[in-house]
Amino acid sequence: MPRPTTRPPATTAVAPPRRPGMRAAAPHLALALAAVVAAHLWVLDAWSRPAVSPVGVPVAVPSALPSVTALPAPPAPQQQTRVSGALSDAVPVVPAPLPVPLPVASPPRPPPKATAVDTVAVAVAVPEPEPEPDAVHMSAEAPAEPLQLALATAGNSPGRSPPAATVAASHALVAPPSVLLRYRMKRGPLAGTGQIDWQRDAGSYRMRLEARVPVFGLIFMETSTGQLDASGLVPLRHTERRLKRSERALSFVRDQGPPRIAFSAREGTEPLRPGAQDRLSWIAQLAARMAAPPAGDWRPGSTLEMDVASTGGDVQRWIFTVQGRDGSGLWQLRREPDTPTDTRAEVWIDPQQQHWPVRIRLSEPSGDPLELVLDGLQPA
Known part of the structure; x- marks a missing residue:
């Protein structure tokens, strides 16, 4: 037979006895709670206001950020002044900038005295350019x-x-080195060979031209001797010998009285002007002149002048005019006659052949022109 369930006796809650001080503290707790709520409301209101920069310009604060809450900018610094033992806020004062001291110009120092060491240092650091030897x-x-x-x-x-x-x-003209030039010669129906033997020493030169044709052999020969200086060739004596004609000569007199040119073919002399050449030396002088500055940069219309004396007794002023440069790189120069009985000269200069003429064409008023074309060049 089952046992009857025994239930525990019901207990009756008994309220604790109230203390006499709690009723008196209730108003104070309510005031504290109200103060806490007011503080929270003030903080929420402060967060919702825009922050103010130190200069009083509102700063825009993002309304919503994922995890960062914008705080108000710190207030402008204020100067605090102690009054009667208490701190009171005063108007902020910006300190004035400190005066910047002006630079004082120091009196100019006298230049240092030159010493032997300074002079040597300057001479080594900035050497004066030496003049060219020529x-x-x-x-x-x-x-x-x-x-x-x-x-x-x-x-x-x-x-x-x-x-x-x-x-x-x-x-500063420099004469070309010693060389033997061989030419093909032609005058009308007459054709032959010619050669120029050019010999240069330290301060002098010797030049010889020979023209030969078949059957007749040597038909023409010229020589020229003289000195060399910075102006190029300085002829002293020139001779000419033609077939069936005796030798004729001329001399450049520079050491006895006024400079003059004397001829064996006639009496009297002609004035000797600077740079004068004979009818053979002008070829080497032209080569030296074309090799000098502005070598490679001659312009059409440029001129080169020199007196040219012949054994016949006359002195002509030869003015070579640069015509230009052809497709093969040759400089063409031309000398026009001054009178109807004068000589026209045409010359082609090759810079690759020591500026020697590779072609010469001499035309006289009567007769066929004489042409020389370079056939070979051999150092001597």
């Missing part, structure tokens, strides 16, 4: 002959002297 030789030995050639070169304006540096460079 220019020194020209200024010491060639008084007036270079000027005649310089006035006829390219780049000089009429009535205007070239600069000193240009004059020195254009005057």
Whole structure:
């Protein structure tokens, strides 16, 4: 028989006895709770206001950020002043900038005295350019002959002297080295061979031209001897011998009285001007002149002038005018006659052949022109 379930006796909740002080503390707790709520409301209101920058310009704060809450900018710094033992806020004061001291100019120092060491240092650091050897030789030995050639070169304006540096460079002519030139010669129906034997020493030269044709052999021969200086060739004696004609000569007299040219074919003399050449030496002088500055940059219309004396007793002024450069690189120069009985000369200069003429054409008023075409060049 089952046992009857025994239930525990019900308990009756008994309220704790109220203390007499709690009723008196209730108003204070309510005030505290109200203060806490007011503080929270003030904080929420402060967060919802826009922040203010130190200069009073509102700063835009994003309304919603995923995890960052914008805080108000710190207030502008205020200067606090202690008054009667308490701190009170005062108007912010921006301190004035400190005055910047002006630079005081120091009195100029006298230049240091030059010493032997300073002089040596300057001389080593900035050496003075040494003059060209040719220019020194020209200024010491060639008084007036270079000027005649310089006035006829390219780049000089009429009535205007070239600069000193240009004059020195254009005057320092260097004669070509010793060489044997072989030419094919032709005059009308007559054809043959010719050769020029050019010999150059330290300060002198010897030049010989021979023309030969079949059957007759040697029909023409010229020689020229002289000195070399910065103006190029300085002839002293020139001879000419033709078939069935005796030898004729001329001399350049420079050491006895006024400079002059004397002829064996006639009496009297002609004035000897700087740069004068004979009817053979002008070929080598032209080669030296074309090799000098502005070599490679001659312009059409540029001129080169020189007196050319012949054994017949006359002296002609030869003015070569640069015609230009052809497709093969040859410079063409032409000399027009001054009178109807004068000689026209046409020359083709090859810079690759030491500026020697590779073709010469001499035309006289009567008769066929004489042509020489370079056939070979052999160092001597």
